[in-house]
Amino acid sequence: MKVGDVVDNFKLKDQFNNEFDLYENLQTSVLLVFYPKDNAMVCTKQLVNYSVNKEEMEKFGIKIIGINIGAIDSHNSFCSNNSISFPVLSDPAKTVSKQFDALYIIGINKRKLVLIGKDKKIKFIKSIFPFFFLDTKQILNELRKEQLL
Numbered sequence: 001m002k003v004g005d006v007v008d009n010f011k012l013k014d015q016f017n018n019e020f021d022l023y024e025n026l027q028t029s030v031l032l033v034f035y036p037k038d039n040a041m042v043c044t045k046q047l048v049n050y051s052v053n054k055e056e057m058e059k060f061g062i063k064i065i066g067i068n069i070g071a072i073d074s075h076n077s078f079c080s081n082n083s084i085s086f087p088v089l090s091d092p093a094k095t096v097s098k099q100f101d102a103l104y105i106i107g108i109n110k111r112k113l114v115l116i117g118k119d120k121k122i123k124f125i126k127s128i129f130p131f132f133f134l135d136t137k138q139i140l141n142e143l144r145k146e147q148l149l
Helices: 041-052 054-059 072-082 095-099 136-145
Strands: 011-013 019-021 029-034 062-068 088-090 111-116 122-128
Touching: 011 088, 029 041, 041 054, 041 062, 041 072, 041 111, 041 136, 054 062, 054 136, 062 095, 072 088, 122 136
Parallel strands: 029 062, 062 088
Antiparallel strands: 011 019, 029 111, 111 122
16 A cells, blocks of 8 residues: 555454444544554554653544554553553454555564545555654654645
């Protein structure tokens, strides 16, 4: 998928076993945050940063949604232990991860950001090397550069 493409709807379960329906959540833009693994050092820093700064993203009409192939139980524990306050979706069948080209050949998630607008179109895509992540401030700066804020 590329910027400008219309995204097909998907439904996945979050860390509380609640169903997340993409299209039902597009009252605002949705930032899908694909990440490799719960409890990995960089992944933890990344998601904690986004959780701490969630309100800042919401000021710009952006809802943060984490996603990877891990199990719901793993996500629940990870979010609880790290006070992550946004939905983290479980994609064990890898269908959504494949849809967004967010899997490495070895089958784990890439570190990738995908911003979907209220019009169901991709506005921004950014892949990041596994040992790094863009913090909230960097994401907002990137979106400003692309004139998306």
